[in-house]
Amino acid sequence: MDSKYLDNEEKDLIEAYENADSSKSFKPSEEEQKKFRTAAKEFVTSEKKMNIRIDPYELEKIKERAAREGLRYQTFVKSVLHKYITGQLVEK
Template sequence: MKNHDEFEKDILDAYEKGDLISTKPSTKEKEKYKAAAQATSLKDRRVNIRLSSPDLLDIQARALEDGVPYQTLIASVLHKYVSGRLVETPSRLATRTTGRGKNPRIP
């Protein structure tokens, strides 16, 4: 059985008491959500890119940290960048140094 944090416990308690009610989105809201879902899920083109090994390892680690496949993370970052919604947040991972010999993963 999963241990719930305080926020989750509050939601569960409210649900069990019947305090939560279901609301239906308006037709306009439904169309907005539908368009957003279609725009983000449409993947009809394939692109090949070359990345440095350290960058790919960092991307894979960040994806693992976020709980998503690394290809999904790359696509998400690119989508946010081109749509003007990319907001940089610090990673919990240690920042790697650049340059040969300074990175422990590069001999």
């Protein structure tokens, strides 16, 4: 992934992951793994689908921007919407 599109927190996470000592890692118990699987399934099923109509030119621009970010365009749009509704997306 092109690191020029990553913020400092993302770069720190990648560095920490690459420098992690796997001998110190642990495997969750079977009970914990079951809880994680259940939580993941509940999260996925809680998401709702949305269909919108969009101008072909705008869709192409969204796809280009998403590709530069290394994302699928649907994921990119979801990210932009999330940032907007949580106040993280601000005008320059």
